[in-house]
Amino acid sequence: MSGALLANPVLGPFVEFAFMRRALVGCLALSLSAPPIGVFLVLRRMSLMSDAMAHAILPGAALGFLVGGLSVPAMTAGGLAAGLAVALGAGLVARHTVLREDASLAAFYLLSLASGVTLVSMGGSNVDLLHFLFGSVLALADDAIVLLGAVASVTLAWLALVYRPLVIECVDPLFLRLSGRASALTHLSFLAVAVLNLVAAFQALGTLLAVGLMILPAVAARFWARDLGALIAAAIALAAASSVAGLLISYHFGVPSGPAIILSAGGAYLLSLLAGPRGALLRRRSESHFKG
Amino acid sequence: MSPRKPALAFRDLTLGYERRPAVHHLTATIREGDLVALVGPNGAGKSTLLNGVVGRAEVLGGAVDRCGRSVPEIGYLPQRAEIDAAFPISVHDFVAIGAWRRLGFWRRAGHDEEARIAEALARVSLGGFEARPIGTLSGGQLQRALFARTIVQDARVILLDEPFAAIDARTTADLLRVIARWHDEGRTVIAALHDFAQVRQSFPTSLLLARELIAFGATPSVLAPDNLARGSSLVEAWAEQAEHCHGEGGHHHHGEAGVAA
Numbered sequence: 001m002s003g004a005l006l007a008n009p010v011l012g013p014f015v016e017f018a019f020m021r022r023a024l025v026g027c028l029a030l031s032l033s034a035p036p037i038g039v040f041l042v043l044r045r046m047s048l049m050s051d052a053m054a055h056a057i058l059p060g061a062a063l064g065f066l067v068g069g070l071s072v073p074a075m076t077a078g079g080l081a082a083g084l085a086v087a088l089g090a091g092l093v094a095r096h097t098v099l100r101e102d103a104s105l106a107a108f109y110l111l112s113l114a115s116g117v118t119l120v121s122m123g124g125s126n127v128d129l130l131h132f133l134f135g136s137v138l139a140l141a142d143d144a145i146v147l148l149g150a151v152a153s154v155t156l157a158w159l160a161l162v163y164r165p166l167v168i169e170c171v172d173p174l175f176l177r178l179s180g181r182a183s184a185l186t187h188l189s190f191l192a193v194a195v196l197n198l199v200a201a202f203q204a205l206g207t208l209l210a211v212g213l214m215i216l217p218a219v220a221a222r223f224w225a226r227d228l229g230a231l232i233a234a235a236i237a238l239a240a241a242s243s244v245a246g247l248l249i250s251y252h253f254g255v256p257s258g259p260a261i262i263l264s265a266g267g268a269y270l271l272s273l274l275a276g277p278r279g280a281l282l283r284r285r286s287e288s289h290f291k292g
Numbered sequence: 293m294s295p296r297k298p299a300l301a302f303r304d305l306t307l308g309y310e311r312r313p314a315v316h317h318l319t320a321t322i323r324e325g326d327l328v329a330l331v332g333p334n335g336a337g338k339s340t341l342l343n344g345v346v347g348r349a350e351v352l353g354g355a356v357d358r359c360g361r362s363v364p365e366i367g368y369l370p371q372r373a374e375i376d377a378a379f380p381i382s383v384h385d386f387v388a389i390g391a392w393r394r395l396g397f398w399r400r401a402g403h404d405e406e407a408r409i410a411e412a413l414a415r416v417s418l419g420g421f422e423a424r425p426i427g428t429l430s431g432g433q434l435q436r437a438l439f440a441r442t443i444v445q446d447a448r449v450i451l452l453d454e455p456f457a458a459i460d461a462r463t464t465a466d467l468l469r470v471i472a473r474w475h476d477e478g479r480t481v482i483a484a485l486h487d488f489a490q491v492r493q494s495f496p497t498s499l500l501l502a503r504e505l506i507a508f509g510a511t512p513s514v515l516a517p518d519n520l521a522r523g524s525s526l527v528e529a530w531a532e533q534a535e536h537c538h539g540e541g542g543h544h545h546h547g548e549a550g551v552a553a
Contacts, residue, residue: 043379164397168389171381171426174374178346179393180364226425228380 058116223276390444
């Protein structure tokens with residue numbers, strides 16, 4: 001029986017290898033927390049903002065790396081500080097200068113990537129650099145897994161707490177602001193939780209792919225679901241499925257695991273775009289149906 | 293007039309944006325239960341005045357006295373509401389946002405709130421639309437939903453900025469009935485409007501603004517032809533003065549007058 005289990009192409013790798021199980025646990029934790037944040041980012045048209053924040057984490061994490069080596073706490077602290085600085089800084093620059101937010105984000109993001117890569121190269125090897133850019137899902141240390149689990153818990157608790165004002169802020173920010181309750185708190189904590197998730201995702205997927213499990217499932221979910229609760233559920237399901245699929249593809253075909261996971265999420269997006277009930281193919285049909 | 297308590301008092305109030313004044317030295321007192329039309333030509337500062345009441349325009353001189361109320365206690369419907377109609381939220385939930393201050397983060401809408409929401413939807417003729425996403429509403433229907441939300445908000449002072457801009461006649465008539473009902477309930481309502489016929493018909497009191505106060509009182513006397521003429525020429529004079537304002541600053545000023553309209 002255990003032989004059959006080991007031979008099973010889906011379950012076998014996870015039964016046989018601890019590193020596969022650890023990768024699975026880390027990715028599933030990330031799949032619980034990042035996609036709901038991604039749903040809100042997409043709905044608020046902040047997908048690019050999240051990409052810039054993910055890049056901004058790099059120089060911070062690199063500084064942590066220079067100081068403390070490949071230690072999860074040092075890199076996390078550095079990444080958090082840099083990510084928050086950019087999230088708040090981009091908003092400030094947009095408010096107080098002629099640059100729009102997207103332009104200042106592009107500037108921040110290029111600056112972060114260049115300085116981050118420089119910093120990592122100063123203190124480490126090309127292997128370290130690859131780890132920073134693309135993560136190492138298959139080599140998650142204990143503290144990285146703890147971090148991913150903790151961030152998932154904090155995110156879900158936070159979401160339950162501020163769900164209502166968050167929705168109001170998305171629909172009618174002025175109403176929330178004038179209501180005098182929780183407006184600044186909602187917005188700032190949203191940014192903070194987004195950065196937190198990116199820092200966690202950075203451990204598994206690296207700077208360049210950290211946004212992947214956050215945004216791709218959220219975008220794909222739009223083709224499946226209409227109301228917010230269903231969107232969040234669909235995004236989580238798609239992220240979890242992409243994680244499992246990506247790890248298995250990586251195992252069976254010997255391709256790097258982080259990119260395999262994001263490719264799976266990207267495949268899910270393309271599939272949803274074409275075949276989802278609100279996607280390109282079915283939507284056209286149902287629309288003509290409605291008109292009749 | 294009557295000895296009713298004041299609801300809003302403007303005392304030598306100068307309001308503007310980025311230190312550029314758009315309303316000058318306004319002194320007026322609006323009393324509890326007043327139904328006031330705020331009229332004046334484009335660029336007269338109507339929106340700026342309403343923004344000033346809720347703290348969105350800078351007080352450059354004088355004072356706005358909200359007579360003991362805080363900004364959150366005032367219902368305010370801006371001209372271009374920053375509504376994200378693409379957000380997946382149902383009409384029911386959107387209208388329920390009006391109860392946010394009473395319900396807070398956690399509390400469920402109980403029987404009372406649900407009844408209030410249902411009644412608000414009925415009053416704006418959106419009964420049956422509860423489950424529809426707001427993105428599927430027409431402009432007029434969205435304005436109805438915003439009025440329903442304001443009903444649910446249950447504010448004693450309600451500010452409406454051009455509530456009928458780009459709204460069809462039937463919706464306007466329905467929403468005017470909502471306003472009349474607010475008036476009957478003793479709420480204070482101030483609406484920035486530009487349709488004088490509508491104002492004469494439905495608003496007993498008017499405040500004619502042209503950067504400064506032209507007239508305030510019973511609508512027929514405020515909307516007298518000489519007042520209106522004086523208002524238009526004053527706003528033109530302000531605009532011209534702004535253009536002659538030294539160099540680049542002048543253009544800026546001119547632009548802002550448009551924003552403040």
